[in-house]
Amino acid sequence: MLHESSSALGETERTDGLPLRSSPGGGLKVCLVGPPTVTDFEDPEVAESEAIRLIAEHAPIGVLSLAAVLEQCGAAPQIVDLNRLYYSYLRAPGETASKTDFCSYVAAELDQLAFDVLGFSSICSSYPLTIRIAEQMKRRRPGVPIIFGGPQASVVDVPTMKAYPFVDVVVRGEAEETLPALIAAIASGATPSGIHGITYRDGGRIVRAPNAAVIADLDAIPLPAFHLYPELRDCHYVPLELGRGCPFACSFCSTNDFFRRKFRLKSPETVIAQMRLVRDTYGITTFDLIHDMFTVDRKRVMAFCEAVIATGEQFYWNCSARTDCIDEEMIATMARAGCKAIFFGIETGSARLQTIVKKNIDLAEAATRIEATDRHQITTAVSLITGFPDETMDDLRDTVHFFVDSLRFDFAEPQLHILAPLAETPLESHHRKELVFDDILSDMSHQGWRQDPVDREMIQSHVDIFPNFYSIPTPKLDRAYLRELRDFLLNGSVRFRWLLVALHQDSGDVTQAFEAFRRWYAADPDRGPRPDLQESRYYASKTFCDDFIAFVRDDYAPRLARTPRVLHSILDYERALLAETPPPTEVTAEDQDISDITLVPKLTDGVVLTECAADYQRIIRCLRRKGDLRRIPRRPATIATRQHADKRLDVVMLSPLSAQLLKLCDGARTVSDIAGRLTPTNRTISAIPAEKVCMFGLEVLRQQGLIALHRDLAAKAG
Amino acid sequence: MAAAKNTEHKVVLTLPDIGLSKAQINSLKKNFKNEVVTHLGGPEVLARRRIVVVVVVVIVFSRPKA
Ligand code: B12
Ligand code: SF4
Numbered sequence: 001m002l003h004e005s006s007s008a009l010g011e012t013e014r015t016d017g018l019p020l021r022s023s024p025g026g027g028l029k030v031c032l033v034g035p036p037t038v039t040d041f042e043d044p045e046v047a048e049s050e051a052i053r054l055i056a057e058h059a060p061i062g063v064l065s066l067a068a069v070l071e072q073c074g075a076a077p078q079i080v081d082l083n084r085l086y087y088s089y090l091r092a093p094g095e096t097a098s099k100t101d102f103c104s105y106v107a108a109e110l111d112q113l114a115f116d117v118l119g120f121s122s123i124c125s126s127y128p129l130t131i132r133i134a135e136q137m138k139r140r141r142p143g144v145p146i147i148f149g150g151p152q153a154s155v156v157d158v159p160t161m162k163a164y165p166f167v168d169v170v171v172r173g174e175a176e177e178t179l180p181a182l183i184a185a186i187a188s189g190a191t192p193s194g195i196h197g198i199t200y201r202d203g204g205r206i207v208r209a210p211n212a213a214v215i216a217d218l219d220a221i222p223l224p225a226f227h228l229y230p231e232l233r234d235c236h237y238v239p240l241e242l243g244r245g246c247p248f249a250c251s252f253c254s255t256n257d258f259f260r261r262k263f264r265l266k267s268p269e270t271v272i273a274q275m276r277l278v279r280d281t282y283g284i285t286t287f288d289l290i291h292d293m294f295t296v297d298r299k300r301v302m303a304f305c306e307a308v309i310a311t312g313e314q315f316y317w318n319c320s321a322r323t324d325c326i327d328e329e330m331i332a333t334m335a336r337a338g339c340k341a342i343f344f345g346i347e348t349g350s351a352r353l354q355t356i357v358k359k360n361i362d363l364a365e366a367a368t369r370i371e372a373t374d375r376h377q378i379t380t381a382v383s384l385i386t387g388f389p390d391e392t393m394d395d396l397r398d399t400v401h402f403f404v405d406s407l408r409f410d411f412a413e414p415q416l417h418i419l420a421p422l423a424e425t426p427l428e429s430h431h432r433k434e435l436v437f438d439d440i441l442s443d444m445s446h447q448g449w450r451q452d453p454v455d456r457e458m459i460q461s462h463v464d465i466f467p468n469f470y471s472i473p474t475p476k477l478d479r480a481y482l483r484e485l486r487d488f489l490l491n492g493s494v495r496f497r498w499l500l501v502a503l504h505q506d507s508g509d510v511t512q513a514f515e516a517f518r519r520w521y522a523a524d525p526d527r528g529p530r531p532d533l534q535e536s537r538y539y540a541s542k543t544f545c546d547d548f549i550a551f552v553r554d555d556y557a558p559r560l561a562r563t564p565r566v567l568h569s570i571l572d573y574e575r576a577l578l579a580e581t582p583p584p585t586e587v588t589a590e591d592q593d594i595s596d597i598t599l600v601p602k603l604t605d606g607v608v609l610t611e612c613a614a615d616y617q618r619i620i621r622c623l624r625r626k627g628d629l630r631r632i633p634r635r636p637a638t639i640a641t642r643q644h645a646d647k648r649l650d651v652v653m654l655s656p657l658s659a660q661l662l663k664l665c666d667g668a669r670t671v672s673d674i675a676g677r678l679t680p681t682n683r684t685i686s687a688i689p690a691e692k693v694c695m696f697g698l699e700v701l702r703q704q705g706l707i708a709l710h711r712d713l714a715a716k717a718g
Numbered sequence: 719m720a721a722a723k724n725t726e727h728k729v730v731l732t733l734p735d736i737g738l739s740k741a742q743i744n745s746l747k748k749n750f751k752n753e754v755v756t757h758l759g760g761p762e763v764l765a766r767r768r769i770v771v772v773v774v775v776v777i778v779f780s781r782p783k784a
């Protein structure tokens with residue numbers, strides 16, 4: 001968890017007992033602490049879910065990049081990743097209640113290390129925690145200078161240093177040039193005056209030096225010091241920077257200003273060389289290629305992709321883009337070059353708000369791009385925000401519409417966030433005086449279901465340092481409604497994607513179905529969120545699924561729906577998926593020769609048959625192209641679900657004849673018995689002897705894992 | 719992050735020669751064409767992707783039984 005590089009000054013042994021090679025040039029030992037982003041999920045079950053663990057795997061390349069340049073300067077950096085430490089804390093034996101708090105745990109761990117300078121990275125969501133850890137460390141090591149850096153400290157440097165005297169210096173913005181200069185000043189005992197990009201103390205004064213220049217040549221920055229982060233070996237992907245700086249000026253965004261809006265890209269050669277190095281050293285070929293707006297310069301994106309394709313090597317990667325800075329041809333080329341996921345910040349489905357928040361993307365064009373990435377099988381995050389101060393119910397409906405519309409594409413993964421006023425963004429500056437602490441938090445700042453009371457106190461005392469935990473009032477929207485709608489849409493789309501799409505299409509506006517659901521559960525104390533299962537937890541639970549399915553079946557479909565039959569078919573199907581099917585057991589078929597008509601076919605364990613009133617696939621096709629659901633014919637269909645041991649679930653839409661055949665497999669009838677009862681209605685096969693039809697069909701079902709053949713037990717006994 | 723794969727599910731049927739003509743086999747293929755949708759991760763897992771896999775039935779005749 002805690003890693004040191006091989007060079008060091010002074011001490012030659014780590015306090016944890018591991019030997020340390022002495023450094024050639026000598027230099028300060030600098031400990032760099034990456035920001036925690038998973039501390040939200042204090043519920044161990046949530047924290048241990050695959051999705052959250054994947055996020056936590058994100059190597060902290062901000063501090064790793066700094067460690068690489070510090071090593072070049074002869075300093076001895078070490079890296080502490082608070083996400084990793086958080087898992088050690090969670091997994092440490094002992095009841096949660098009796099454990100020390102995470103902050104003290106980190107301080108105790110850090111105290112095991114030898115260092116002369118302690119640097120903390122920061123991100124808005126966990127900034128209170130970072131500050132508390134720093135405070136504890138100052139108490140333990142009063143002589144060690146504490147430096148803050150990263151996106152949050154960079155913009156709230158002065159108020160942070162005013163409120164928290166244990167923060168000695170803040171490095172603002174990109175730090176590959178500033179930090180080595182600062183470390184050199186600390187090593188020589190000189191005052192850091194004259195170093196651009198820092199905020200420091202001079203006696204009792206806080207001095208804000210001018211901004212540092214942006215780093216023009218990103219190719220000159222070495223590969224992040226991954227060797228100080230051995231956990232990389234277990235990671236599924238590695239983040240690498242493609243470049244920095246977005247030239248746009250969206251009013252809610254903090255990252256454009258952080259990199260001074262100066263668009264820069266690394267050369268394809270550098271990025272490819274780094275990908276190769278990572279692959280050859282760690283065996284990883286999937287990359288999170290970081291740039292806020294990779295696709296600004298079409299020519300260079302195409303050049304990068306062509307260069308990757310020309311290597312003939314297989315790399316997978318994802319990136320961020322604006323839908324108005326990408327086109328069909330680029331998407332196709334990116335897909336060929338290994339792009340597997342893309343992040344589109346759509347922000348709002350309202351054309352009016354697009355202008356107000358200065359995003360200015362064309363929504364029809366955005367929809368076309370999502371359709372194209374889907375076609376190229378690129379997983380697409382469609383990021384939307386609600387809770388803008390000027391937002392009206394109509395704007396919200398437009399956003400919800402965009403959200404649900406994206407669900408029609410298999411590869412689209414819409415997200416809905418509640419706006420967080422990030423410090424020093426135009427939006428935050430403009431509304432600073434109106435901010436309220438209403439506990440209706442965005443996931444930008446939500447600290448889980450157990451936000452630390454100490455954090456809360458800090459947040460309430462310092463709106464200027466922690467504005468992201470506050471809300472900008474939305475006079476035309478009820479924020480509690482927004483939060484519930486968000487929980488509903490996010491969980492609903494994960495659990496019953498097509499039901500949501502169908503409800504949206506049936507009603508013309510899924511928020512109406514949501515409101516009807518709220519009225520429905522309000523009338524029944526055993527339904528809906530309740531004191532022991534409050535809103536967010538409720539929507540994440542199976543109880544919500546059961547309630548919602550009951551609501552659609554008993555209330556919405558009979559009373560309000562225009563196409564009840566279609567909704568019922570989707571419900572049947574979704575229920576089949578949600579049903580707890582028994583786990584499969586080993587197939588112990590004795591004989592697999594279908595031409596032996598004395599064998600007895602039997603449904604494999606874990607296979608469940610469900611009847612649907614209409615052809616599900618046809619409904620989905622209709623929903624995908626927004627067709628008329630009333631034209632879906634009644635056509636009873638049978639589906640078989642089959643659970644695999646690895647949790648995969650197969651859903652097999654059976655052809656009518658397969659369904660007929662499968663239903664005849666009752667575990668007692670032989671192939672010959674079944675052939676005698678099979679009544680093919682299709683004329684094209686009526687001339688084929690029933691036994692042959694039966695053998696053929698059963699063999700298909702057997703190979704699809706739905707049946708196994710057994711010897712007739714009775715005959716065996718005889 | 720991880721690459722989502724679309725797979726084509728090929729069911730290779732190995733049938734003893736039961737005396738079916740090519741045209742009959744084709745009709746049978748059509749009549750027993752089941753569509754498989756795989757849900758990765760199962761319903762309770764967060765990321766649930768649907769991949770429609772169309773079954774391609776290929777017949778390979780094994781030698782008739784002696
Ligand atoms: C990848 C990423 C993530 C990853 C990994 C986070 C991580 N460990 O960095 C994940 C997916 C986990 C993530 C999550 C979130 N993210 Co994020 N994320 C990014 C992204 C796109 C890239 C980060 C990165 O690697 N940059 C490249 C490195 C080299 O830059 P860097 O980390 O800033 O480091 C440089 C400087 O900051 C500085 N520095 C950094 N640390 C230190 C330490 C010291 C001591 C010093 C001196 C200097 C220093 O030097 C480094 C080199 O120049 C940035 C945007 C961006 N382009 O940076 C947003 C960004 C950091 N994220 C942001 C936000 C808001 C979030 C979330 C809170 C919200 C959300 N829903 O997205 C969540 C956190 C969730 C939670 N509950 O806590 C904001 C932060 C704004 C702020 N004021 O803090 C950013 C800037 C984007 C934005 N929307 O404006 N994020
Ligand atoms: S939201 Fe995206 S496009 Fe807008 S300024 Fe930020 S990074 Fe650029």
